[in-house]
Amino acid sequence: MLADHEQDRLVELLVVTAEVIGDQLRPTTAAYMVGDLSCYPLAQLERALGACRRELKGRLSLAAVLxxxxxxxxxxxxxxxxxxxxxxxRNTVVWTTLTQQAWNTALPLVQAGDKIAARQAFLETYTRLVKEARAARLPASYAPSLGFDLTSRNAALTDAVSKGLLAHDQVSDHLQLTAATPAFNPVALLAGKVEASPGANPKIRARLEELARELAA
Incomplete structure (x- = not known):
């Protein structure tokens, strides 16, 4: 919830934005709009109103800001x-729950080979779902849909975690672990020698060298 001084600032921004795009907004009307917008951080609202000034012509509405x-x-x-x-x-897809719901509507058309109709059905459903979510002040929630190609799955999940779309705990069970590098050279061991691998840490390397000296003695 915005603090009182932030609400005053938002009223000013709404009035100014309306003037910039050729509209007029009375302070009382702006105050009512603030009541619907005050659940968002002021920084987000400033960016949204900046977009309104760049994109709108003639009328500023609550829906346009949202x-x-x-x-x-x-x-x-x-x-x-x-x-x-x-x-x-084969593909692993990281999408919002609303994207997934809209895809379920379009999928039968995709399977029937009509991607044009599928896209139209998807866009109509998705637009409606997002409008309802925004009316309820629900932010996007992301989830993975796992494909069977393990390499692309790893890349998609890692990328989603790096972008903050998914938490590592959500996907850790599905990420491939890099094989551990052995501390010793297995080929040399077959020849009766103990040699540290290049990636061994100093402590392990020192212990292996000590063991090699003991075997040599």
């Missing part, structure tokens, strides 16, 4: 570009 708040929901075409990757079961 549409431009960065709540994590991808734009419809961006969501479709992610969803269509799930048509190939």
């Amino acid at each position: 549409e431009r708040i960065d709540d994590g929901h991808p734009a419809p075409n961006e969501a479709w570009a992610v969803a269509i990757q799930a048509a190939d079961e």
